[in-house]
């Protein structure tokens with residue numbers, strides 16, 4: 546008797562758990578399908594777009610182990626570059642924030658002293674401000 550009773554009450558719980566799983570995997574599916582994976586920074590020009598469609602163009606020499614400099618142009622009118630940071634996801638560490646300067650005449654930014662001190666994959670996050678909102682653009686950097 547006890548077994549039947551507990552078995553009967555367990556069934557809806559399992560169904561609910563399965564339903565929750567289905568909902569979660571659907572959400573995971575739709576959210577991973579929408580944003581494209583971050584582009585890999587290549588020598589020359591690389592375009593990156595934030596989720597709110599602010600477009601940035603990064604210019605770079607071949608990335609090297611240690612100190613790197615980047616040029617950043619915001620192609621969306623009125624958008625500004627706020628901060629730049631880098632993270633090494635495999636190890637969970639970052640690096641010292643680089644210097645971000647804006648050329649008053651051209652409106653272009655230079656990011657200096659971006660120190661990528663380990664070989665491997667880094668993620669560079671560019672925080673932008675546009676129309677009063679903050680947003681991020683991500684670019685993948687492979688350090689030889």
Ligand SMILES: [Cu+2]
Nearest residue numbers: 633636638663
């Ligand atoms: Cu590391």
